[in-house]
Amino acid sequence: xxxxxxxxxxxxxxxFVYLGDASLIDRPDWQADDAARAFHDYAYxxxxxxxxxxxxxxxxxxxxxxxxxxxxTTTHEITDVRLARDVALERRRSS
Amino acid sequence: MxxxxxxxxxxxxxxxxxxxxxxxxxxxxxxxxxxxxxxxxHGLATAHYLASRYGITNVAVIEKGWIGGGxxxxxxxxxxxxxxxxxxxxxxxxxxxLWEGLEQDINYNAMVSQRxxxxxxxxxxxxxxxxxxxxxMILNGADAELLDQGAIRREYPWxxxxxxxxxxxxxxxxxxxxxxxHDAVAWGYARAADGRGVDIIQNCEVTxxxxxxxxxxGVETSRxxxxxxxxxxxxxxxxxxxxxxxGMRLPIESHVLQAFxxxxxxxxxxxxxxxxxxxxxxxxxxxxxxxxGGDIDxxxxxxxxxxxxxVEDVCEGGMAIMPMxxxxxxxxxxxxxxxxxxxxxxxxxxxxxxxxxxxGGWCYGGFKATPASGMAFAHLLATGRPHDTAAAYRFxxxxxxxxxxxxxxxxxxxxx
Ligand SMILES: Cc1cc2nc3c(=O)[nH]c(=O)nc-3n(C[C@H](O)[C@H](O)[C@H](O)COP(=O)(O)OP(=O)(O)OC[C@H]3O[C@@H](n4cnc5c(N)ncnc54)[C@H](O)[C@@H]3O)c2cc1C
Numbered sequence: 021x022x023x024x025x026x027x028x029x030x031x032x033x034x035x036f037v038y039l040g041d042a043s044l045i046d047r048p049d050w051q052a053d054d055a056a057r058a059f060h061d062y063a064y065x066x067x068x069x070x071x072x073x074x075x076x077x078x079x080x081x082x083x084x085x086x087x088x089x090x091x092x093t094t095t096h097e098i099t100d101v102r103l104a105r106d107v108a109l110e111r112r113r114s115s
Numbered sequence: 116m117x118x119x120x121x122x123x124x125x126x127x128x129x130x131x132x133x134x135x136x137x138x139x140x141x142x143x144x145x146x147x148x149x150x151x152x153x154x155x156x157h158g159l160a161t162a163h164y165l166a167s168r169y170g171i172t173n174v175a176v177i178e179k180g181w182i183g184g185g186x187x188x189x190x191x192x193x194x195x196x197x198x199x200x201x202x203x204x205x206x207x208x209x210x211x212x213l214w215e216g217l218e219q220d221i222n223y224n225a226m227v228s229q230r231x232x233x234x235x236x237x238x239x240x241x242x243x244x245x246x247x248x249x250x251x252m253i254l255n256g257a258d259a260e261l262l263d264q265g266a267i268r269r270e271y272p273w274x275x276x277x278x279x280x281x282x283x284x285x286x287x288x289x290x291x292x293x294x295x296x297h298d299a300v301a302w303g304y305a306r307a308a309d310g311r312g313v314d315i316i317q318n319c320e321v322t323x324x325x326x327x328x329x330x331x332x333g334v335e336t337s338r339x340x341x342x343x344x345x346x347x348x349x350x351x352x353x354x355x356x357x358x359x360x361x362g363m364r365l366p367i368e369s370h371v372l373q374a375f376x377x378x379x380x381x382x383x384x385x386x387x388x389x390x391x392x393x394x395x396x397x398x399x400x401x402x403x404x405x406x407x408g409g410d411i412d413x414x415x416x417x418x419x420x421x422x423x424x425x426v427e428d429v430c431e432g433g434m435a436i437m438p439m440x441x442x443x444x445x446x447x448x449x450x451x452x453x454x455x456x457x458x459x460x461x462x463x464x465x466x467x468x469x470x471x472x473x474x475g476g477w478c479y480g481g482f483k484a485t486p487a488s489g490m491a492f493a494h495l496l497a498t499g500r501p502h503d504t505a506a507a508y509r510f511x512x513x514x515x516x517x518x519x520x521x522x523x524x525x526x527x528x529x530x531x
Contacts, residue, residue, distance in 0.1 A: 021422055032424075033414075033422070033424070034424040038413050038414045038529060039527070040368065040415070040527065040528070040529075041368075041415075060513060060514050061364070063457075063513075063526050064366040064457045064513040064526055065364040065365065065366055066355070066364060066365065066366070066367065066368050067355070067359075067364060068355030068356075068359075068364075068365065068367060068368050068369055068415065069355070069356075069359075070353075070355075070356050070369075070417040073415050075414065075415065091414075093369070093415045093416050093417045093418070094417045094418055095418060096416065096418055096422070
């Protein structure tokens with residue numbers, strides 16, 4: 021698999037480390053009333069779709085940036101790659 | 116028909132024309148007491164134990180493809196009960212005991228071969244950890260034996276003992292571990308369950324659940340609606356997809372695991388060997404092929420094929436401990452979709468929906484669990500209570516902090 025890094029161009033997937041579903045960017049509010057439940061769901065439950073999946077990859081063997089990669093889990097085809105920082109800022113999460 | 120040596124001779128004299136099909140090609144009926152979704156090892160074993168141990172025979176096993184086409188027919192066939200944690204070891208030891216009596220129980224030759232498994236030790240720290248695990252196994256009634264380098268040399272003289280990075284210093288052996296012919300497990304359980312009246316329904320995909328006032332009362336399938344008193348789901352790598360139809364999100368990610376087999380070679384490898392400093396395990400099939408595998412590819416996947424970096428990693432592991440494998444030619448490689456759970460351990464539990472039960476999260480080690488998983492799931496479905504050995508495999512363990520994390524990796528499925 022090649023991941024088309026937004027800054028560095030196509031890089032071999034083996035340079036990266038995989039973390040999982042990009043919903044991990046949306047860390048729940050720790051002060052909310054239902055924080056315990058929200059953190060359980062955040063930490064342990066996954067959509068695990070068969071089809072397009074937005075997921076976090078870390079360029080450990082490269083520029084050490086986090087990427088949000090959209091990849092089809094039934095074909096491994098990658099359709100979109102963005103810097104996780106940009107995605108997080110757009111969603112008003114801290115970088 | 117009961118299979119026996121006598122029957123083989125009798126059929127041979129008649130030109131083998133008298134063997135009937137091993138199970139009926141059942142068409143779905145509109146209603147059953149219980150429906151099991153998934154005709155893999157676990158679903159078929161569940162049906163067999165429901166019928167034979169709990170007397171519940173009005174049961175259908177519903178399989179979207181053909182039985183044995185999933186992981187039960189794709190794995191590297193290793194069985195063992197060498198776990199450390201209390202939540203796991205009694206369950207896997209029960210499984211090994213059931214393997215030991217399986218062929219008599221189901222009257223089918225599954226080629227259960229207790230050829231022994233050795234986990235190689237490469238460092239002093241690893242010897243300490245393996246010693247502890249061996250002791251935990253013995254405390255739970257399993258067998259374990261710590262071997263020094265000399266003992267391993269006697270059994271496997273050709274291993275790469277003096278490798279500069281990963282010298283082999285000993286091993287933890289479980290003599291009762293070994294291999295089983297995987298397809299025969301699916302076929303044998305199917306035949307035994309069918310013989311007691313269970314319908315094995317192939318080419319029938321479950322496309323939804325029938326809900327009645329918040330309770331599950333059946334399944335929608337590609338061959339019509341089937342009503343059931345209870346529905347048990349055992350679909351391994353497809354757990355996320357199937358339970359999503361009931362609106363559930365699971366503590367599971369689906370990942371691909373690859374396996375490899377070489378051309379047939381003369382007998383060289385009497386037991387099962389696992390590399391302790393990387394991911395590599397190998398045994399030799401009765402046809403002579405070296406059957407081996409390693410780590411999962413490491414990213415969510417429903418494609419039953421993997422990528423090359425893991426192939427390289429597996430081959431490096433093989434070359435590190437048995438350099439002669441470099442001269443063998445690879446015959447086939449394939450992949451299967453694994454239900455990797457958040458702590459690396461399985462779930463056998465009721466769901467929050469009445470009438471709907473779940474069995475999954477088997478990761479890369481569910482083949483060895485097949486008999487115990489079937490027994491425990493049958494017990495849960497029949498009695499409504501968890502089986503003693505599976506009492507820790509509950510959904511709520513992530514909420515209550517009772518994870519069963521053999522590797523101590525935390526909630527990251529691709530590290531287990
Ligand atoms: C390459 C590889 C190597 C492995 N090596 C080992 C090993 O050495 N030792 C070990 O213990 N374990 C091993 N495993 C793991 C083991 O194979 C699995 O954990 C186990 O087989 C899973 O249970 P099962 O047999 O019921 O799964 P499966 O055989 O996959 O059964 C699930 C069934 O559900 C069906 N299904 C899915 N969705 C639907 C639907 N909507 N409707 C109807 N049916 C559906 C599927 O078609 C499938 O047949 C390995 C796995 C792989 C892939």
